[in-house]
Amino acid sequence: MTESVRIAAWNVNSLKVRLPQVLKWLQDQEKVKKPIDALCLQELKLTDDKYPHQELEDAGYVSLAAGQKTYNGVAIIVRKASLAPIASDASTTFLKPIRNIPGNVDEQQRILAASIPFAGMQPIRLVSAYFPNGQSPESDKFAYKLAWLQALESWLKDELSQNNQLALLGDFNIAPTDADVYDPSKWVGQNLVSPEERKAFQQLLELGLTDSFRMFEQAPKSYSWWDYRMMGFRRNAGMRIDHILLSEALKDRCMASLIDKEPRTWEQPSDHTPVIAEIKKA
Known part of the structure; x- marks a missing residue:
């Protein structure tokens, strides 16, 4: 069997509510599929002191979190x-940690x-990202989103120059093309699909990142949010707004990229579902 790591992203829309689902999903992957080696979460909606480090530790996972009350x-x-x-605790697992965009x-x-030191390979730089929603193109929140995207692009350019194995994972709140929207005609003029946002997404790709999902043949109408x-x-009636972008070194070893819709069928689910990429070890 080819040795690989599986990395994933999931906007859980409140970790306090969805922790049992996160643990169930990780355990299900471990038992019947392939383990998830790293999971990037978004929209924790809780402060650092409320983060469930112990529950995850008991389940076999170590965490790094940047929390905030009620939002993000x-x-x-x-x-x-x-x-x-070499990785024995959080300090030796999460190398060169960064919280928020520097500057x-x-x-x-x-x-x-x-940077995560997975066994049998050079560390992978993981970036868990929750992009602003933007509300509407006429709003101050949209202007904030565009400024944030510009800051992200500038910072990632520097990160990529220092880390050839980098993955940007999370809820981008951008549907890159009309193929990522259930009914494009209903979304004309709205945020998530605006020309400005799609241009910003394309500029991330031009840094040397690749949309892992589009590397493979996928079923039509594949979405990550409903x-x-x-x-x-x-x-x-969904949209594909959760993505895993890979640097050139990781893209060349990407074996699969998929959306797991099952958690969206569970009782009291997040409105998002996990996205996964599998990377062959070098």
Whole structure:
């Protein structure tokens, strides 16, 4: 069997509510599929002191989190059994950690980065990201989103120059093309699909990143988010706004990229579902 690591992203829309689902999903992957070696979470919606480090530790995972009350918040969860022997605790697992975009003053917790020393390979730089929603193109929140995207691009350019194995994972709140939207005509003029946002997404790709999902043949109408309202999931009225972008070195070893819709079928689910990429060890 080819040795690989599986990395994933999931906007859980409140970790306090969804912790049992996160643990169930990780355990299900471990038992019947392949383990998730690292999971990047978004929208924790809890402060650092409320983060469930112990529960995850008991399940075999070590975490790094950047929390915030009520809104936002990101985390990186790593399977302890997947780590190199040198990694014994959080300080030796999450190397060169960064919280928020350096030089970009922002109280909202949207970025967490660390290099992870997986066994049998050079560390992978993981960036767990929760992009601003933007609300609407006429709003101040949209202007904030565009400024944030510009700051992200500038910082990632520097990160890529220092880390050839880098993955940007999370809820981007951008559907890159009309193929990522259930009904493009209904979204004309709205955020998530605006020309400005799609241009910003393309500029991330031009840094040397690749949309892992589009590296492989995928079923049409594949989405990662469905509105709670109007039976969005049942009608598959969704959007693909959760992504895993890979640097050139990781892209060349990417074996698969997929969306796991199953957690969206569970009781009291997040409106997002996990996205996964599998990387062959060098």
